[in-house]
């Protein structure tokens with residue numbers, strides 16, 4: 181799939197995995213919990229390692245976890261050079277550290293705890309960024325969303341047709357994202373995703389419809405969902421082998 185229009189040298193991935201997973205509440209950081217036979221982060225890295233349009237990968241993790249991540253990378257036989265570096269106190273800081281290690285002109289930022297992203301979704305997100313300047317994967321929200329004040333009263337019910345739940349990867353020109361991070365830092369702004377920093381610079385971000393399978397493993401119930409998703413994926417692969 182790598183071709184003259186999309187050489188692998190043009191795209192790099194920053195995979196962030198330096199969080200503490202406070203909402204998961206486990207002693208072990210959630211990105212290192214086992215999903216079937218492998219740590220979650222290994223499942224996530226494998227999707228990017230296999231992707232033909234991604235040339236560089238930087239894994240950002242806790243300073244105390246760098247060595248064991250390097251050991252897993254060796255153990256699982258990834259084919260690409262994966263740099264492992266320590267992150268920062270907030271997700272935004274971790275992404276920034278990762279960006280500084282990349283040289284490719286395009287970057288895809290991905291949460292280490294979204295192991296179910298597909299190769300096709302990575303391609304769609306990257307190609308949309310090249311076409312539109314920046315892009316994010318997302319799904320339309322299924323629930324009615326209400327804005328609620330500090331006293332617990334509803335203040336607004338935004339039209340659901342305009343609401344999307346934003347996922348990763350999020351893809352940008354690396355120079356744009358670096359500038360957006362520097363500007364946010366200098367203005368004391370912390371966002372929950374990278375697109376919000378680029379949006380603040382007045383740049384358009386294209387939303388690409390992804391899938392509801394691309395969950396972010398955040399709370400304990402997500403682990404059960406992830407296990408059953410993986411089991412079903414493996415069963416359907418076994419079915420393919422038999423036929």
Ligand SMILES: Nc1ccn([C@@H]2O[C@H](COP(=O)(O)OP(=O)(O)OP(=O)(O)O)[C@@H](O)[C@H]2O)c(=O)n1
Pocket residue numbers: 196197198199200201202203204211240267268269270271272274275291292293294396397398
């Ligand atoms: N300082 C941080 C915080 C988060 N992340 C990463 O950003 C991704 C999405 O963040 P989230 O799900 O919020 O992870 P945590 O911050 O670990 O979770 P929590 O907010 O429950 O503590 C995760 O892969 C997480 O490891 C990071 O690299 N550096």
Ligand SMILES: C[C@](O)(CO)[C@H](O)COP(=O)(O)O
Pocket residue numbers: 271291345346347348372373374396
């Ligand atoms: C970037 C992100 O995955 C988009 O949904 C998300 O905002 C990051 O997670 P967090 O829990 O808000 O840190």
